[in-house]
Amino acid sequence: MNEIEKNSDTVEILKRIGYSDKAIMISFMKLNFGKMSDPNIIAEHQSDCGDILILYLKINNNTIITATYEYIGCIGLQVAASALTELVKNTTVENALSIGFKDIYDYLEGVPDSKHDCIELAISTLKKGLEKSISE
Secondary structure: OOHHHHOHHHHHHHHHHOOOHHHHHHHHHOOOEOOOOOOOEEEEEEOOOOOEEEEEEEEEOOEEEEEEEEEEOOHHHHHHHHHHHHHHOOEEHHHHHOOOHHHHHHHHOOOOHHHHHHHHHHHHHHHHHHHHHHHO
């Protein structure tokens, strides 16, 4: 029995409030979750609700090679950060800066309206980190 099957009541609640099957699967996988050893960039940002995202990026020749994250917050932030880290891998810094709300939302195939701010937090954290690296 896998994690999703073991937590069928939780899955049903998440579906009922507006999480897509893909977002739910990502939440159980904890995709790209964890501290990175020796990142080039560490960006931390806190939202108005108190959630905190720490983003770790490894960059080589202006290309983001890998990305991971840690967070204190809700499932909405977790899945937004997972989607973001997937979208930035193997892309240039310039292309990563162009990632927007719709890109993450579409990747997740839907999250509740009340969690749209989690996507915005993920984007803000990325931009904060990349803009800091560009200015150095």
